[in-house]
Amino acid sequence: MMFLSIKSLTLATLLAVPGFAFTGDVTFYTPGLGACGRLNGAGDLIAAVAAPIYNTFPGATANPNLNPICGKKAKVTYQGKSVTVNIVDKCPGCGATGIDLSPAAFVVLAPQSVGRLKGATWTIL
Template identity: 50%
Template sequence: MPFFQKSVVAALLFISALFALAAAVPVEGARFEARTNTGQATYYIPGLGACGKTSQSTDYVVGVSKLLYDTYPGHTANPNNNPICGHKIQANYAGKSVTAIVVDRCEGCARNDLDFSPSAFQALAPLSAGRLNGVTWSWA
């Protein structure tokens, strides 16, 4: 095979490999939405959150780990524009469940931990529990 034909074949193989890699990359958000996560849950008194919205203790809202917040597909340097904002999370603990809206970023949380408003936390356990281990959650 002449050199020119070998170069064309090599280029086509390279382009095919790039398309195969692109097809293997998940759709935006899919890597977070397709699985059940397990972590700890705590509560905080909400106010102005990282998403730029002000929430009350009676709102069913949640902050997610900075590790998740800062790597969510499409995030930018402006945390108010993070596409994770407004997504709903359904959390389960001891046979109870709650759905809360992401409005904040939790600085001290491990990757799969959640930080709820008091009312959302109380849907799972009394505030006196303080910290819940083994909370499962997924995107609602």
């Protein structure tokens, strides 16, 4: 029997594990036309995931509009509160595992005045 350490797993491998929870910062942004080619607004429950996750999602190609992560749901949890969002964009400034939410999604977790939620978890559903 072979065991893999977490260090030997690639991001693409982790993305294929159902229910794998990422830990990272949560921020919010002003939505518009996202990497998935969809137009969204501040009142939509949407998210932009960290660029490394978006770019290495299984089945991703050079055309970001066709990325299989587009339209998937993610559950974001912070201090006992959760929100479910649709993934519609990628976030180049979110580090390796952060997620950027629309204002409507962010305020489910905390007031916008907080600005950044450190240590939140999120899972692609």
